Amino acid sequence: MFAVANSETADAPASFSRDLDFTVRDFERVRALIYRRAGIVMADNKREMVYSRLAKRLRLHGMTRFSDYLAHLDSRPDSDEWEAFTNALTTNLTAFFREAHHFPVLAEEIKRRGPSIKIWCAGASTGEEPYSLAMTVQEALGSAASQVKILATDIDTEALNTARQGIYPLESVEKLGEARCRRFFQRGSGARAGKARVRPELASMIDFRTLNLVTDKWSLNAPFDIIFCRNVMIYFDKETQSAILRRFASQMKPDGLLFAGHSENFSFLNQTFRLRGQTIYTLAANAVAGAARGGRPA
Template identity: 35%
Template sequence: MDATQFNGIEMSDAEFEKIQKLVYDYLGIHLKDTKKLMIRNRLIKRLRQLKLEDYNDYLEYLAVKDDGNEFQEFINAVTTNKTDFFREYKQFEILRGEILPEFEKIKNQKNIRIWSAGCSTGEEPYSIAITLDEFFKNKPVWDFRILATDINSQVLEHSQNGIYNESVLSPLSKEQLSQYFLKGTGENEGTYKVKEILKNKIIFKQLNLFLPEFPIKGNIDIIFCRNVAIYFDKIKKQELFAKYYQLLRSGGYLFIGHSESLTGINNNFVFLKNNIYKKV
């Protein structure tokens, strides 16, 4: 008996294949067959909420009756979000020790534009903002802005709120906690909230990476897209990184995850180290 028959509404292989196609067509994400039980467990809550009998009814609801709100619930349910503050710390060391000093020397315009694509619950863009704020602390002529995007509305709300449990903040120093976070008291004890000085450097937006055209202007200095493309097949990866190449300015940098590679995906970028690439 299929494991997805237990504890609720069954999901047939045919239903899962329809869900796989919908997710791929809209999000570019390739759901492996091994994800069937996970997807079933996440979507069963939506079926119960809507009082639907099976997943075919749910797919029909999305196609015919939905006003867009339920499709967002669907997106939130099928997307995975895992991140940490200063994840893959070596990349942040290179950003601070090599890339920012280079920008300081060569950029005529004293501004830096960074895109955190697939920002999840916000740890990445806030880590980037801390790194840049520390570097340019005594250089007020410099300005930086970070665009942080994700398709999942729930994680974007978490990012914008900027409230984190103390347990996830261990990668930060005591000085960073004091400088950039407010410590919760009373019923908020055990949490920290990002200060406005940091929040004001970041714009959070919902964005599907596979829109025909990005509503983003070019000349971006750095794009972070880490541990996002692992969910895409080769065709979607090629499409995405070609867009990134067009949006980056000459001399701009692309950061990807430690388990990712552009080999066979895009030969225009020059590999530097630690999964950092450069547009030359």
């Protein structure tokens, strides 16, 4: 599936292997395993990143060779170590109200649809995005916002634990402005000085769950009015993107909206989605017909 670079033999150690034995063949095995497990495509230039992130796991197990660690994974398909392996190779880059142009559109949709709106954040990471969605709901609906439940999923269990705690550096929260800081966060003191915690009424709106988008098991309370899946598809190849996006379509209401990331373009699925705004998609006509029949969109 993944070709070895011509300039290196499959058994040659990488130049950055440092104190642990990490060969090009090991890197190719890591790429194949994370693709099989999570659909993530690992580029050629990620070898040093793979080493630095997985080296911690090897040292924890007292191993000195990546080949031994990968053999350990292969021989134990149900091992908890798979979760740690996946967490280590997942990238979490997020911020509150990232790609801000989406949120005024979201606010108008929330007002139009009311408290019965169903929202799914399919890439919750460490929580900044789903909490931004919850803040937008509260600002749009006021007291009725408590009726809204936001589903927030991610494959990275460590990131989800951070999200559930809802504790962030004060400097990142202060960027939201004084009004939002006072309304949605509690400033820490003592050991938590320099931190801010999401207020309980905001946290209670979000249901955080672990979900691997490439598995067949999506136990979701569909259909959704809004799906936020931003800067997630960039880690998948076109085949995996197509499969996931078609499943998204089957989870959406006929007039539902899919919010994508700034570098993502789903125009290759023009029979399923059509562009409505800046990286905002709605179902194409035949997909709407399929959703109305209760079937899977084309």
